[in-house]
Amino acid sequence: MxxxxxxxxxxxxxxxxxxxxxxxxxxxxxxxxxxxxxxxxxxxxxxxxxxxxxxxxxxxxxxxIPIDEQEIKKLLVLDSPQGSRLRAPYLRIIKAVGDVAMHNDKALDKLKSIYRHSDGWQGDSILEMIMSAERSRGKNTDFLLDTL
Structure with missing residues (x-):
């Protein structure tokens, strides 16, 4: 507490x-x-x-989950006391959004917003989540890559 x-x-x-x-x-x-x-x-x-x-x-x-750039950037600050970005608490939140995006359109839209403000390994990881969600829905991921 x-x-x-x-x-x-x-x-x-x-x-x-x-x-x-x-x-x-x-x-x-x-x-x-x-x-x-x-x-x-x-x-x-x-x-x-x-x-x-x-x-x-x-x-x-x-x-x-925010959609404005400033709040998304706060969410993307992956800071961990152990210095391991892979265990960062905020990354768990983004991964959960990716899991929900498999069946929830609003979550997928928010994940795409997060992706637009990410870069580097964060962006790569989030893009994989988006691609997985789109594939599970039977969408053409080649066209998706062009639009993102």
Missing amino acids: QMINSNDEQTRLTAIIIFAEIEDDKVQNALLNHLSNSKNIDRIAITYSLFMHSGKFEQKFIDS
Whole structure:
């Protein structure tokens, strides 16, 4: 609870995102209590964690994903205390959007928005998620590459 209530944004967000892996009703209830007062990146982290706990918050999670450049760039800041970008908490959020994009048009559109503001290995990883979602829908991925 101290980590969730921390004034340090990185500590708070990392705790909320990592709590998605903990099967504990107390943690889930604490996150539900914080949801109504949360906004921006905190809201994304909380809805992600709640979605991962039960799957019931899928639409709230997707709705929390930003479409404007400034907020997307905050989401793309992949910072990890261990220095490993592959284990970064924010990457878990983007991967979850990619998983939902397999069957949800709004999630796919948001994933494409995130891709437009990404670069390097982030962009490559997100593009693979988009391609997988489009292939699962039977779309022509060659045409998609031209449009992105």
